[in-house]
Amino acid sequence: MQETAEWIAVDLSNGCLRVWIMGANGEPIAQAVTDKSAVIETHSGFETALLALVAPYLAQDHRVTCVICSGVAGWNVPYVATPCTPPQRVIAASPAFADPRIKLYIPPALKQMSPPDLMGGEATTIAGLLRSQPEFDGVLCMPGLHTKWVHISAGEIVSFQTSMTGALFDLLSQQSVLQQSVAGTAWDAQSFLTGVGDAMGRPQAIASQLFGIHAATSLLDMSGGAARARLSGLLIGLELAGTRPYWLGRHVAIIGVGDTALHYRTALAEQGVQGQLLEAPPLVLAGLCASYESTQNSAK
């Protein structure tokens, strides 16, 4: 007989939906992931996608708690102002889940008033990190569509800065004149480093350096791997130029999944910073566990 879920942890970051089915002993009894990011951007799309993953673990006459690390478009999530500890106390998500077997909880989002900035699900990851390393003091680099640089000290999020690096890479590589240049999955490590250096040296030239990839492909037979790596290098180099106060002379941990985190580590290493690589999912799960405990404590 199929075991039923004690509660369910839901990660909706990095363009995928990942769930852990949690057992009575506090350990996952199963996990599943779907990368259909397009369908989970709306509430009904999210609801369908979540049910497809977790339905086998639901009991018919029992409402199970789902703790989710970030909001879906249309949800009204309150903000907590930084500096602050990562918020662990969760709130019932609105709008409510249509299926009566599930009750959704979500942590508040974070806001920084000056300069204005916003953080969603990343705060749950930070809560997870501070659960296992409460003494962490330094800077987190969290690559993604909207990469976060976060200064952590004394258990608090002191300040943070968001760069649209991943979004720019996706838009330019999929829908601009560079689309043909960067097609494929090849990668040229030297072109990446040259791109990082070019953007850090002359960040004001980025809009023409980007078009230069198209020109170099046409005139100098630049390969797809070199073009793709140079595009990534230019954008990450631009971000490093703009976030220098965060990483210069600091302890930096890069929290990510896959190649992008490695590229950030490579780029930082060239600047003399040895970034510590941390896998994101275990930290997200740890943060979601902390949030789940808050629902239990408040119920007592």
Place this chain on the structure above:
Amino acid sequence: MQETAEWIAVDLSNGCLRVWIMGANGEPIAQAVTDKSAVIETHSGFETALLALVAPYLAQDHRVTCVICSGVAGWNVPYVATPCTPPQRVIAASPAFADPRIKLYIPPALKQMSPPDLMGGEATTIAGLLRSQPEFDGVLCMPGLHTKWVHISAGEIVSFQTSMTGALFDLLSQQSVLQQSVAGTAWDAQSFLTGVGDAMGRPQAIASQLFGIHAATSLLDMSGGAARARLSGLLIGLELAGTRPYWLGRHVAIIGVGDTALHYRTALAEQGVQGQLLEAPPLVLAGLCASYESTQNSAK
């Protein structure tokens, strides 16, 4: 009875298809424009769109010359290397036009080897400018998806630089997290100037300044007009920071259509540069006329 075309001038720049039906006396007898940019990106789409505009002016048993200022995807256009005069001698376009009543001619594209850069139809506009102002000495700013800055001296294109400013604006305003922030057509002039100044002052921060528009919309109730103007200001300011050697202390002419050219003039004026505004279509037509004459001369 409908007059027939002596030849046809075709402008395929700025996301629209514009034609002038030229009479025997060298003057336009009609003109028409369509903005269906999506359908004219392919050869068959272009052919259909062009025929829809010019068919009434074609004779049944006569092949008319169409001179077009830039290529369509899939056409194999040769390059001329800068420095050079804008090429006026046109070549028969490949692939050929399916309708036997039309023969297409196109000028070569321009290439610059170091730094690598490419120019298409803008060279025809420059040819048109030099036809009416052969003594022009200075810099052209040609806003567009891929804005061109061009140094002109002694009748030659000395060097040029392309920035993907318009493409970045379109992608970010239509398909990024900023989409909601910048919706509408309102415009806040002060936000534009502040954006120009912020990007020129700290171009390395552009990727976080862009996300800051989203944050300011959410946290500070920034209006749509302020957000839209700030996005434009940040991107034009970034471009001005990267093209300073082109415009600093030079005579600058801005060739464009519509509000974008005015925004460039406003931004340059803040830097103490009084850019001269020139409407693009008359210059394109003058350049196409020069190219048409070359087909007549070579036929003699």
